[in-house]
Amino acid sequence: MNFSSKLLENAVAEFAKLPGVGQKTALRLVLHLLNQDKEEVERFGSAVTKLRNEILYCSVCNNISDHVVCEICSSNKRDQATICIVEDTRDVMAIENTNQFTGVYHVLGGLISPMDGVGPADLDIDSLVARVASGGTKEVIFALSATMEGDTTIFYLNKRLKDFNISISTIARGIAFGGELEYVDEITLGRSIATRVPYENSLSR
Amino acid sequence: MNFSSKLLENAVAEFAKLPGVGQKTALRLVLHLLNQDKEEVERFGSAVTKLRNEILYCSVCNNISDHVVCEICSSNKRDQATICIVEDTRDVMAIENTNQFTGVYHVLGGLISPMDGVGPADLDIDSLVARVASGGTKEVIFALSATMEGDTTIFYLNKRLKDFNISISTIARGIAFGGELEYVDEITLGRSIATRVPYENSLSR
Structure with a gap:
């Protein structure tokens, strides 16, 4: 250009x-900002740099x-004995939106992915193991993507955590609510038949 | 959220x-920036605020x-007697990319649009009229969008400019190169038949 x-x-x-932003979209965004007030653009620029410079990661859940310890980890209304393991902060937000989980989280900061050069040492795994080792944890729930990377991460973490006296679970996989059977892929459908649940259990939401 | x-x-x-940026996309972009180096984010923030605070608009073409006068307006390789009128800087870039135009530009900064509350006074029209009135201009070319707003703007500008001793033209409308006839809308197709050009003229590109 x-x-x-x-x-x-x-x-x-x-x-x-x-x-996801190409040259044309970038130009459109920049011209939009040019048409805004100086204060507005100043606010945009400072919100970005302030975020990067002042952001903290919770010393417990990452x-x-x-704050040094996040609101969830410091809340006495949350069940500190149940840790839900997620990839990043977006997953925490998604699960919080369901209002179904009252435990605490551990954010890994990514998934093990040899293809992208991401190994266990690049993720916040040691702090998770130390957290479980320090006692007080009863259950660990894996809420990771149902992908190769997610499964690899679960496999590795299970190996690191299985010797502790805790129960380890993963979130249920199956057909989504509102999903039409004929459009579900074979693997999901096959697994959802194999891991069928008693009808009474399926009603409690 | x-x-x-x-x-x-x-x-x-x-x-x-x-x-065009919703909450989810915004979150994705922000988390991307959070994963970058501090210097990288600093550069992003300052590029935006610097642009807004230090940008100039050419005193001739807007x-x-x-610089106070842009490179095109101050170039002696450009035909200063032919002014191409465009909506914004993106149109200048698009026309420059064709390498077909050697004249100069006048950027209106928008189109007349009563629906959006944009009247002639909101655009850089008076400076255009003054520029033509000061002499030296031989031709004015309207290169505006083929929309209601574009047509309204051309109609208004034509009224303001028609008493000067200059020729006034608009860029050709018709079917695009590579366009298949059956997919062209009726108005464009109808007009392109009515405003047909001699075959020899159509060959000189």
């Missing part, structure tokens, strides 16, 4: 580095937080 | 104000520029 201004070109280049 | 951090929530809210 032929930019009429170096400043414009720089700003577009920075936006185009964001995931979730993004404004 | 339940954010675990106020800083995170602020940054997501700022991103979600951008056009295009975004790093």
